[in-house]
Amino acid sequence: MVKPKVVLTTGAFDILHLGHMKMLNEAKKLGGRRSKLVVLIASDKTVRHNKGRRPVFPASERRKMIQNLKPVDEAIVGYDPLSFEKVLRKVKPDIVAFGYDQSKIKNKFVKYCRQRGLKVKVATLRRYRVNPMSSSEVIRRILARRLH
Numbered sequence: 612m613v614k615p616k617v618v619l620t621t622g623a624f625d626i627l628h629l630g631h632m633k634m635l636n637e638a639k640k641l642g643g644r645r646s647k648l649v650v651l652i653a654s655d656k657t658v659r660h661n662k663g664r665r666p667v668f669p670a671s672e673r674r675k676m677i678q679n680l681k682p683v684d685e686a687i688v689g690y691d692p693l694s695f696e697k698v699l700r701k702v703k704p705d706i707v708a709f710g711y712d713q714s715k716i717k718n719k720f721v722k723y724c725r726q727r728g729l730k731v732k733v734a735t736l737r738r739y740r741v742n743p744m745s746s747s748e749v750i751r752r753i754l755a756r757r758l759h
Contacts, residue, residue, distance in 0.1 A: 616642035619704035623658045623720040625666045626746040633739040638711045639682040647684045693746040711738040
């Protein structure tokens with residue numbers, strides 16, 4: 612029997628929208644039938660650093676929301692500071708799937724793996740044409756409606 616592939620993906624997932632659903636479904640498909648999808652949720656500190664704002668929901672709540680989505684087998688909160696070593700040791704992914712907007716962290720991860728001779732497949736998920744296309748856009752819409 613073939614061992615199911617483990618796919619790891621990551622994100623803030625602060626305000627869930629259709630783009631997140633499509634991303635998670637596509638990430639799961641990368642591993643083939645019976646794959647396991649593990650989602651690394653950005654810590655509150657990481658969200659503040661990367662987005663320049665506090666998250667709307669704390670990491671513990673974002674983890675619970677993601678954990679309850681159909682394609683997700685496991686959701687974990689990331690480390691502060693981010694530790695590729697800890698994540699790889701815990702998850703043992705065959706494939707790591709990054710979002711279209713995560714090239715900076717993807718490049719750091721690829722370099723980390725290359726320097727250590729680690730054989731992990733890296734994929735970039737595409738941007739999904741949905742409306743709204745980001746959590747930041749959802750926030751802007753809410754604020755704009757509040758003003759009118």
